[in-house]
Amino acid sequence: MSESKLMSWGRYPAYSQTAFLSSWRDDLAADVSHLVREHGSTLAFGKGRSYGDSCLARSDHVIQTTLLNRFISVDWGTGVIVAESGVTLEDIINIAIPNGWFLPVTPGTKYVTLGGAIANDVHGKNHHVRGTFGCHVKQFGLLRTDGSTIVCSPVKNKDFFEATIGGLGLTGIIEWVALQLMPVHSSNIVTTKIRFNSLNEFVELSNELDHKHEYSVAWIDCLATGNSLGRGVFIVGDHAHDEIFELRNNKRISVPIIPSVSVINRFSLYLLNNMYYRSHKPGRHAGIDNYDPFFYPLDQINNWNRAYGSKGFQQYQCVLPNVNSEEAARELLIAISKTGNGSFLAVLKRCGDIVSPGLLSFPIPGISLALDFPQSDGLISGLFSSLDKIVLESGGRLYPAKDAHMKAKDFRMFYSNWEKLDLLRDPGLNSRFWDRVTSI
Ligand SMILES: Cc1cc2nc3c(=O)[nH]c(=O)nc-3n(C[C@H](O)[C@H](O)[C@H](O)COP(=O)(O)OP(=O)(O)OC[C@H]3O[C@@H](n4cnc5c(N)ncnc54)[C@H](O)[C@@H]3O)c2cc1C
Incomplete structure (x- = not known):
């Protein structure tokens, strides 16, 4: 077992975690029991792609799973893989x-472990046709x-299956996972991109197109x-049918240091939002993208979270139920x-x-909105x-991840x-998040 220091993706709240890397499934029980004995409790930590405090242990001592990254069995006939929970x-x-298979559900980054994907029951651009990862x-x-x-x-x-899917790592340490993959005929995605001018147009496009396509998402100029x-x-x-199966290893740029203040500010945001909007011409434009830039555009910038400076940032992600979604989204954007x-x-x-099998799964039928904000003193109270x-008045909810x-x-x-x-929570596991939201 070796040790290192870690933080969550948003680097806020700034509780640095001492991480113990467990290397072998056979040693995991002893490693976990050692941490609980020494520090009262612990928590599994994958790639730390959760933004806030759900991946931070109450004791600030986590057991990191990234070396538990072996495949146990794969069956290319059925598309079922069995792998250790630190496999990404x-x-x-x-x-x-x-081999002609793909993830049935993927979030917007591929640097996520199987354990983390289950514990947050992550969702992707095809939630409307495949549900969450846990499904x-x-x-x-x-x-x-x-x-x-x-x-x-x-x-x-x-009972443990349902509590662990979306269970925020609190029911136990997931050691291995059997996952059903999805057959595909290409690594390419056939796309249509449409610039829209208002929230109402977004809703109309979503009503018209979502049910016809595997993937659907919108970027908005907030x-x-x-x-x-x-x-x-x-x-x-949608996945193409060209029988091309090409892995893409895009060259990545990196944010090398953490600047003392965020480089994401009013001025840069205005410029970036405007540039992106105007880079898309009015009308409907068909194209073809490799899966990597289509699903994971942010992964092409290493450590992009550092751009928010030493205070870090917070993401605000909510889902608004269909009945109130357009009005509530408008109020949020205003x-x-x-x-x-x-x-x-x-x-x-x-x-x-x-419906996900997970007890605490985030998505409900409606519109999900996610935005990042540089951390500042008045952000939460303001x-x-x-x-x-x-969000409360609309009947929506926030995403713990x-x-x-x-x-x-x-x-x-x-x-x-x-x-x-x-x-069903394991008494030896606790997080900063759980402590915060369940303490009176
Ligand atoms: C750029 C970016 C885009 C994203 N896009 C999406 C998106 O589209 N949809 C979405 O749903 N999420 C999205 N996320 C969030 C991310 O998918 C989740 O936070 C995911 O759970 C992170 O996985 P991880 O391996 O980094 O886990 P961590 O963040 O390290 O941990 C997350 C939780 O999993 C638990 N855990 C980890 N390993 C185990 C284990 N072996 N056993 C038990 N519990 C375990 C931890 O205790 C913790 O509660 C995005 C994140 C980023 C940075």
Whole structure:
């Protein structure tokens, strides 16, 4: 077991984690029990791509799984892979694509472990047709900190299966996972990109096109106001059928240092948002993209989170139920554009109605909006407090994987199953997030 220091992706809150890297599944029980004995509790840590405090241990001592990265079995006839929980989505893509398979669900970064993808029950651009990651998990092995292991599936130890999917790492350490992949005929994605001028146009495009395509997402210019409020670029895509299976290893640039102040500010945001919007001509434009730039544009800049400076940043991601979604999204965008403190990475997407097995899964049918904000002293008490009010009144909810501010009372209202998870929580596992949202 070796040690290193880690933080969450947003680098806020700034609780530095001492990480113990476990190398072998056979040693994991002893490594975890050592941490619990020494520090009272611990938490699994994958690639730390969660933005807020859900991946930070209450004890600030985590067990990192990235060396538990071996494939156990693969069956290219059925597309079922069994792998250790530290295997990343990138690792899976690298072996799956040449064999004609792809991830059934992928978030906007491939630097995510299997364990992390299950614990946050991540969703992607095809939520409306495939649901969440947890919908494709066939089985996993769960190690409890007392040394016992439980094999969980939709029929075996169903209570632990459901509590662990979206269970924020609190029910045990996932040791290995059996995942069903999706067959594809190409590594390319056939796309249509459409510039739209208002939120209402986004809703019309989503109604017209979502059900016809595997993938659907929109980028919006969150600084636009008045008649242009909610303008952006709508993107739909489907796997091509050209039988080309090409892994892409894009050259990456890097943010080498953490500047003392954020380089993302009013001025740079205005320029970037405007440039991106205007780089897309009006009308519908067909194209073809390799899977890598299509799904993972941000992965092409190493350590892009450093651009937010030493204070870090917070992401605000909510989902607004269909019935109130357009009105509530409009109110959110008005509140954000008024501050001038918007995000270049504002993403709008429709979540579908496929129910996840996970007790605390985030998506509900409606519109999800995600924006990044440089951390500043008044952010939570000012802007986030106004946004929370709109989300609450609309019947929506916030995403724990991205969160560093949700109030305990709001969390309990959003996730009424939280007590069921708490009952199955391993007493040796706790996070900064769980402590924050469940303490009175
Ligand atoms: C650029 C970017 C884009 C993103 N896009 C999306 C998106 O489109 N959709 C989406 O849903 N999310 C998205 N995310 C969030 C990301 O997918 C999730 O936070 C994911 O869970 C991170 O996985 P990780 O391996 O880094 O886990 P970590 O962040 O290290 O940990 C996340 C949780 O998983 C638990 N965990 C990790 N390993 C195990 C294990 N072996 N056993 C038990 N619990 C474990 C941890 O305790 C913690 O609670 C994005 C993040 C980034 C940085």
